[in-house]
Amino acid sequence: MNITRRSLMPLAVGAATALSTPGLAQAAAFPTRPMRLVVPYPPGGSADLIGRMVADAMGHSFSQSVIVENKGGASGAIGTAYAAHARADGYTFLMAIADTLAIDPAVFAHLPYDPRKDFDPISLLAVQPFVLAVGPAVKAPTLAALMAEAKTKPNTISFASNGAGGLQHLAIELLAAAAGVKLLHVPYTGAGPALSDVMGGHVDGIFISLQAGGSALKAGKLRALAITSQKRLSIAPNVPTFAELGYKNFNVQQWYGLVAPHGTPAPVIAALNARSVAAIKSPAIAGKLEAAGTEPVGSTPAAFGAFLDKQIALWAGVAKANHIRIE
Amino acid sequence: MIGHSLADLSHGFAVALLPANLLWCFIGVLVGNLIGVLPGMGALSAISMLLPLTYTMAPVPAVLMLAGIFYGSQYGGAIGAILLNLPCHPPHAVTCIDGYPMTLQGRGGTALGITMLASFFAASFGIIVMIFASPLLVRIAFAFGPAEIFSIMLLGLVAGGTMSRGSPVKGVAMTVVGLVLGTVGTDVNTGTERFTFGLLPLADGVALVALALGLFGVADFLRNINRIRFVGSGAKVRLRDMRPSGAELRQAFLPMLRGTLVGTLFGAMPGTGPTITTFLAYALERKLARHPERFGQGALEGVASPEAASHAKIQVDFIPTMTLGIPGDATMALILGALLIQGIEPGPTLITQHADLFWGLIASFWIGNVLLILLNVPLIGLWVWLLRVPYRFLYPAALLFIAVGVYSVNNSLFEVGEVLVFGVAGAIFAALDFPIAPILLGFVLGPMVEANFRRALLLSHGDLMVFLRHPISAVFVGIAAALIAIQLGLALRRAGAPRPARNTAPAAD
Numbered sequence: 013m014n015i016t017r018r019s020l021m022p023l024a025v026g027a028a029t030a031l032s033t034p035g036l037a038q039a040a041a042f043p044t045r046p047m048r049l050v051v052p053y054p055p056g057g058s059a060d061l062i063g064r065m066v067a068d069a070m071g072h073s074f075s076q077s078v079i080v081e082n083k084g085g086a087s088g089a090i091g092t093a094y095a096a097h098a099r100a101d102g103y104t105f106l107m108a109i110a111d112t113l114a115i116d117p118a119v120f121a122h123l124p125y126d127p128r129k130d131f132d133p134i135s136l137l138a139v140q141p142f143v144l145a146v147g148p149a150v151k152a153p154t155l156a157a158l159m160a161e162a163k164t165k166p167n168t169i170s171f172a173s174n175g176a177g178g179l180q181h182l183a184i185e186l187l188a189a190a191a192g193v194k195l196l197h198v199p200y201t202g203a204g205p206a207l208s209d210v211m212g213g214h215v216d217g218i219f220i221s222l223q224a225g226g227s228a229l230k231a232g233k234l235r236a237l238a239i240t241s242q243k244r245l246s247i248a249p250n251v252p253t254f255a256e257l258g259y260k261n262f263n264v265q266q267w268y269g270l271v272a273p274h275g276t277p278a279p280v281i282a283a284l285n286a287r288s289v290a291a292i293k294s295p296a297i298a299g300k301l302e303a304a305g306t307e308p309v310g311s312t313p314a315a316f317g318a319f320l321d322k323q324i325a326l327w328a329g330v331a332k333a334n335h336i337r338i339e
Numbered sequence: 340m341i342g343h344s345l346a347d348l349s350h351g352f353a354v355a356l357l358p359a360n361l362l363w364c365f366i367g368v369l370v371g372n373l374i375g376v377l378p379g380m381g382a383l384s385a386i387s388m389l390l391p392l393t394y395t396m397a398p399v400p401a402v403l404m405l406a407g408i409f410y411g412s413q414y415g416g417a418i419g420a421i422l423l424n425l426p427c428h429p430p431h432a433v434t435c436i437d438g439y440p441m442t443l444q445g446r447g448g449t450a451l452g453i454t455m456l457a458s459f460f461a462a463s464f465g466i467i468v469m470i471f472a473s474p475l476l477v478r479i480a481f482a483f484g485p486a487e488i489f490s491i492m493l494l495g496l497v498a499g500g501t502m503s504r505g506s507p508v509k510g511v512a513m514t515v516v517g518l519v520l521g522t523v524g525t526d527v528n529t530g531t532e533r534f535t536f537g538l539l540p541l542a543d544g545v546a547l548v549a550l551a552l553g554l555f556g557v558a559d560f561l562r563n564i565n566r567i568r569f570v571g572s573g574a575k576v577r578l579r580d581m582r583p584s585g586a587e588l589r590q591a592f593l594p595m596l597r598g599t600l601v602g603t604l605f606g607a608m609p610g611t612g613p614t615i616t617t618f619l620a621y622a623l624e625r626k627l628a629r630h631p632e633r634f635g636q637g638a639l640e641g642v643a644s645p646e647a648a649s650h651a652k653i654q655v656d657f658i659p660t661m662t663l664g665i666p667g668d669a670t671m672a673l674i675l676g677a678l679l680i681q682g683i684e685p686g687p688t689l690i691t692q693h694a695d696l697f698w699g700l701i702a703s704f705w706i707g708n709v710l711l712i713l714l715n716v717p718l719i720g721l722w723v724w725l726l727r728v729p730y731r732f733l734y735p736a737a738l739l740f741i742a743v744g745v746y747s748v749n750n751s752l753f754e755v756g757e758v759l760v761f762g763v764a765g766a767i768f769a770a771l772d773f774p775i776a777p778i779l780l781g782f783v784l785g786p787m788v789e790a791n792f793r794r795a796l797l798l799s800h801g802d803l804m805v806f807l808r809h810p811i812s813a814v815f816v817g818i819a820a821a822l823i824a825i826q827l828g829l830a831l832r833r834a835g836a837p838r839p840a841r842n843t844a845p846a847a848d
Contacts, residue, residue, distance in 0.1 A: 054749065055387035056672030065680060068391055082387065083750050086525075086542035090751075093539070119530075124539060170798055176530035198797055199527050201790070204665050204672070205610035211663070214484030214798065223679070227664030227686020300682050338530040 042102055042280050046077045049270075050098070051107045052091025054084040058223055062138060062268050062301070063107040069291035070284075087175065088112040093124035096131065100273040102280035105134060108271045110179050114323035118331035119177040121339045127324060133316035134270035135285045137292045140306040141241035141265050142183060142219040143251060145234040149213035155237040155257050158217075162193035170196040172206035172215040177338045180206075182327065183219040183240075183264040185334040190259050210234065221266060222248065222305025240264045247305055263326065267309075269316055285313055344470050351698025354399060355706050360699065363400035367407020368707045372714060374408070375415025376722075378427040378556065378737065379548050379744025382412040383670045390677060398681040399696050403703045405674050406657070410462065410704065413653050414711045417454045417646055418722050422447050425556035425737060427744075429779070430613035430649045432551040433621045436776050437634060437641030439559075444637050447726070451719045452583045453591050453639060454646045455712060461599040461647035462708045465654030468603055469701055473658050480607035480659065485794035486805050488611070490815035492788045495615070497819045499622035499780045509773050517781020520545050527790045528797075540753035547614065549754045550782060552741050553761025554768075554775045560734045561766040567730055587639055594624050594640035598647030605648075606655025609667045613652050614783045620648035622780075626822075635774075654704060661685055661697065 047070075051063045060082065067078040083091030088111060095106035113127040125131075144155065150169075152158035162169040173180035176199045188195045198215050200206035203224055210218045211233045218225070220234075222245070228234040229248070236251040240262060244253055254262035270288050272281060289310035291297060298308040311319065331337065354360060374385040385408050393401035412428070419425035421438035434454070441450040468476060483491070500514045523534045524544030535541035583591070598620040605616040624644040625634045634641050656667040664686035666672035678685050683693055690697045725733075745755050765775055799805035807813045 054669045055383055055390075056666065056669045056676055060673075061676040061679060064390065064676075068394060080387075081750060084543075085749060085751065086539050089542070090539055167800075176526075176528060196797065198794055199530075200610075200794075201527055202610070204667070208480070208609045208659070208663075208665055209484055211665075212481035212484055224664070227684060227688065231663070231687035233663065300679065303682065304679060304684070 042283055043074055043076045045103065046079055047074075047103045047105070048079045048081045049105055049107060050091050050095040051080055051082050052084065052088035052095070052112060053082065055082050058140065058221065058266070058306075059107050059109050059268055062306075065297050065300070066137060066270075066288055066291045069294060069297060070287045073287050073290060087116070087178065089116065089120075089124060095271075096125040096273060098273050100132075100275035100277075102272060102276050102284060105270050105272045105276075105284060106131070108269050110265070110267050110323060110327075113269075113271070113320060115177070115179055115182060115327045115331075117324060118328040119182075119336055119338050121337060128320065130274050131271035132274050132276050132281055133313045133320060134272055134281055135288050135292075135313065136267060136269040136309045136311040136316040136319055137288065138301055138306050138308050139265045139267045140221050140223065141239050141245070142180075142221055143225065143229070143236040143239045143248070144187070144217060145210070145220055145225055145229060145236050146217040147210040147213050147215065147234060150216050150235070152237075155252075155254075158237060159191040159193055162188075162191065162195060166194035167196050169193075169217070170198050170215045172198050172200055172210050172218045174203040174206055175199055175201060177336060179264070179266055180219050182330050182334075182336065185336060186262065186264060186330050187219075187259075189330075189334060190262060219264065226305060241307075245305060247303065267319075267323075269320075281313055347694065347698045348470060348702060350694070351700075351702035352706075354695045354699030355403065355702035360400050360403055360703065361706070363396075363404040364407050364703045364707050365710055367404035368411035368414075368711050369714065371408035371411020371413075372415050372711060375412035376418055376427060377415075377744050378419060378425055378552055378741045380740075380747050381428060381548075381670070382409045383673065384747045385412065386670060386673050386677075390673070390680075393677055394680065398678070398683055398693070399699050401677060401681060402674070402696060402700055403707075405677050406700060406703070407707045409670055409674065410650075410653050410707065411711055413650055414455070414458060414715055416649075417458075417642075418451065419556070419737075421450045421454065421642070422722060422726060423556065423733075423737060424559040425741075426551045429547045429551040429783075430617045431646075432555055432614070432779050433617045433645045433776060434642055435555050436621070437636070437638045440635065440637035441639075441642065442726070446637065448719060448723050449583050449587060450639070450642050451722065452716075453587065453643050455715050455719070456583070456588075457591065457595045457598065457643045457647040458650040459708055459712050460595055461602060461649075461651040462654050463705065464599045465603060465606065465651040466701060466704045466708075468655060469658055469704075473662055476603070476607040476655065476658055477662065479604070480609075482811060483608055484809070485791040485798065486809045486812045487815070488608070489788060489791035489795055490806055490809075490812040490819070492615070492784050492791065494815045494819040494822075495619045495622060496781070496784045496788060497822050498626050499618060499784070500777065505772065505774060510777050513768070513773055513775065513777040514781040517778040517783075518785040519781075520550070520778070521782045521785030522789075524786075528793055538753075540751055544786070545782070546745070546748065546751075546754045546757055547783065548748050549745055549757035550761050551614075551779060552745060553758040554765035554778060556737065556741060557758055557762025558765025558769055558775070560738065561762055562769055563730065564734070569726060569730060591639050591643040594644035595647045597623060597627070598644035599651045601644075602648035602651025602653075603655050606652040606667075607658055609659050609665050611787070612668065612783065613649050614779070615787065616652045617645035617649045618776075618780050618783060620644045657700075657704075661689060661700075662687060 049063050049067045051060045053059055064080050067080050071078040083094050092112045098104035117127050152161055171184045184195055184197050209215045229236050238254050238257055239251045240254055292308045292310045301308050374380050386405050416428040416431040417434050419427040420431040420434040422442050424435050424439040426432035426435055438450045500511050525542050526533050601620040602616055605611045624640045625631050659665045660671045666675050675685050742755050745758050795805055806816055
């Protein structure tokens with residue numbers, strides 16, 4: 013594990029510094045003390061987990077520890093705003109997900125940060141598709157059958173989510189709009205209780221990541237009707253993609269990326285990018301993520317910036333079309 | 340089936356008793372136990388701090404250690420509640436009600452002894468349930484949907500609304516205060532913020548840890564400053580006072596058993612926190628008691644039952660986590676994450692593909708609990724001895740630990756401020772003879788009642804009959820209605836009788 017990382021490192025750093033010759037001296041002096049990765053959620057969730065794995069690997073390759081600081085609350089808004097106002101010196105960076113940087117700006121009337129003005133992208137670390145899973149209460153064998161049922165009985169097929177205005181909620185609205193049906197949204201506080209009620213047959217379905225719902229699917233407590241990834245996943249080869257089923261552009265994915273407070277020097281961003289990309293692509297981390305149904309990416313800052321713009325536009329459109337607005 | 344489980348379990352003991360595994364299990368429970376004694380500082384912060392240590396460890400010792408921290412921290416939680424009226428963790432707040440009066444009567448050692456016994460008994464029971472009845476318990480848990488959870492929480496609210504001593508009107512009023520506090524935060528259905536006054540830290544509601552520590556611990560400190568020199572009557576506790584007498588054991592046995600059953604039932608349901616569990620266990624005990632007026636004055640049952648419930652809940656919590664991959668709370672989610680980092684997928688495949696880990700973990704639960712008992716029985720003497728520390732040193736030290744502990748939960752200074760506010764409020768309430776426990780009861784049950792009520796109605800399209808059509812729900816609604824009817828009947832009869840002198844009036848239930 014260490015050998016691969018070391019052998020990758022000079023290449024990655026070389027590439028990064030070559031891109032940013034003006035700040036070479038500055039980049040060489042970074043980091044001189046421990047850094048912190050702000051995770052805007054309490055310990056235990058996917059964002060925290062990926063953050064911890066990457067922070068640990070980055071710490072080893074920088075020879076400076078990267079401390080994970082959990083700053084939970086207000087669906088990630090507290091920690092994200094906290095990072096937005098931190099010093100832009102590269103010693104503080106943030107774990108960003110679809111909810112905090114792309115969906116919340118579209119859904120919440122008042123947000124204590126601006127997703128593009130307050131942050132400079134470092135790298136898109138990973139994307140995580142959702143499966144549309146149904147519990148024992150649903151007899152429909154396919155997605156088409158379920159949507160046909162929803163058409164005849166509007167507002168009866170129920171879908172659980174981890175909270176109003178989150179990615180799981182918007183996925184439900186997007187599906188309803190795409191299929192031309194009305195679905196009943198049942199919000200919960202957190203994915204755990206939501207998943208439990210779907211498995212118990214009290215609610216019909218849920219959009220869930222394979223990491224959270226994989227074991228229930230394997231146990232037959234849940235049935236996957238479709239997956240939002242572009243291609244079928246090797247760990248769930250029997251689950252058709254939405255695209256296969258005729259839902260073009262049903263691009264609902266959770267993603268995890270690193271951003272730094274706006275104004276962080278470019279060479280420092282490049283160094284953080286190189287180390288984090290190497291970390292997420294290392295077999296030790298990539299293998300675990302893939303096994304759990306999450307796809308490691310590791311993009312350039314520019315590519316992540318373009319991705320962010322697209323995501324922000326996508327969710328702004330969905331929120332507007334479905335009148336989802338939280339005051 | 341049972342024979343098979345036993346064979347697997349003996350294999351599990353072989354795994355758990357390997358010297359390295361035993362060592363990590365011991366380190367886990369020791370760290371957990373020490374963390375548990377500190378106010379506010381919970382297993383979540385301890386596990387997240389020690390998680391990096393496990394990256395390089397083998398999966399079995401890593402999980403054994405992390406799990407040990409989790410259940411080990413429960414043992415420490417009751418100590419502050421009993422000796423200082425300081426609920427180091429919210430689930431133990433209810434233990435203050437009778438545990439602290441016991442300390443003031445010089446029976447703190449007995450209370451701790453009973454707590455340890457109840458903990459061990461309940462944990463052992465929970466482990467046995469895990470081994471033999473996991474599938475059954477999961478089925479029971481799945482039978483509880485929004486309608487059922489609403490009804491059982493409503494019953495808890497009705498039964499617990501008058502759980503405190505003294506004027507029932509004051510008790511109900513304080514429950515309402517708790518309910519009102521519980522409405523602060525983001526509305527589950529719409530995402531709209533309620534009563535947050537634009538303060539972002541209130542978006543997730545008032546912090547339970549801050550509320551419990553403020554209302555009980557800090558409020559008590561504020562009232563006691565310059566009034567007492569030692570907690571209790573000072574250095575009267577001797578080592579042999581810790582051993583509960585035979586009569587006390589008999590008195591505590593049934594409450595312990597009932598608390599264990601309550602904890603086991605709630606353990607399998609993700610989302611029902613341990614605080615709800617302990618408060619309901621206490622309310623149940625008081626309802627069943629022949630002399631409910633003893634509660635609040637150092638009734639042993641009021642310590643044994645909730646403590647048993649909390650430990651049973653904690654052990655049984657592992658069932659949905661391990662067998663379904665659904666974490667019951669954030670700490671469980673973190674342990675699941677640790678498994679994932681180890682490249683192990685929790686869930687049904689865990690038992691077949693990682694049999695040594697699953698059965699080793701279960702065996703280590705029991706070994707860990709034995710270690711905790713061995714660790715804690717001698718420590719009781721030390722804790723009680725701490726009461727000899729003059730109050731003027733004890734309470735500033737405790738306040739410091741409270742501030743650090745509360746901060747550690749969410750790295751939030753705002754929540755430390757909440758502790759202060761609730762401390763002052765609690766002291767005022769106590770001075771006016773308003774009971775404090777019902778605030779916490781209303782606070783933990785209210786949001787559950789509301790969310791599940793609205794969820795059930797959402798699913799039934801606004802049809803209220805849903806609560807009577809579901810059989811389990813109907814039973815709970817029926818019991819709640821009966822309780823209210825009995826209460827009204829008693830009140831009417833009392834109104835008819837001549838009014839007794841105020842200070843000799845039987846404490847109304």
